[in-house]
Amino acid sequence: MKKSIVLLAILGLSSLAMADAYQKCVVCHGKTGEKAALGGKSKVIKDMSKADIVAAMKGYQAGTYGGAMKAMMVEHSKGLSEADINAIAEQIGK
Template sequence: MRYLTCVGVLFLVLVMGAFATAQADGRSVYAKCIGCHGVDGSKAALGASPPVKGQSADELEKKMHGYVDGSYGGSKKVIMVNMLKKLSPEEIREVAEYMAEF
């Protein structure tokens, strides 16, 4: 019984650590976005885009992939393309999840 309790606690710690790491990665990626989107995502980037605050992770991730593949974005999309093409799909997902918490 003691063994099972120890294994259960260890599993819980590992799962919580993985979640915290994903959040930290999303936060560190977003640090590069603060200048245009604001600390809490409420700023309209370059006065041209809607704030990211209040959007779901799925919406944000879809839009970011759209910038990368050319299927989304307005006249100033080259700025976003240059930022996002440096990120892996996992980083895009993590930053989308982080921004969805605003």
């Protein structure tokens, strides 16, 4: 019983952490990904597919994707796990 409670608590905290993964993006991209960040230099990410968001974020992490704001996004994406990236894509993508 105790193991079940601990496991549920860990899973709950993990879900909260993934749900919060997008919070650092809100300032530039908006609550629902509706903004073209930094004066229109980025895509409106809510219009992107889930697969495109995942590919872009992994590309930023690898330094192989991006335009004018590439350096900024490389830094912002570094701390994201694969689970964080998938959670963001599920939350924002089509």
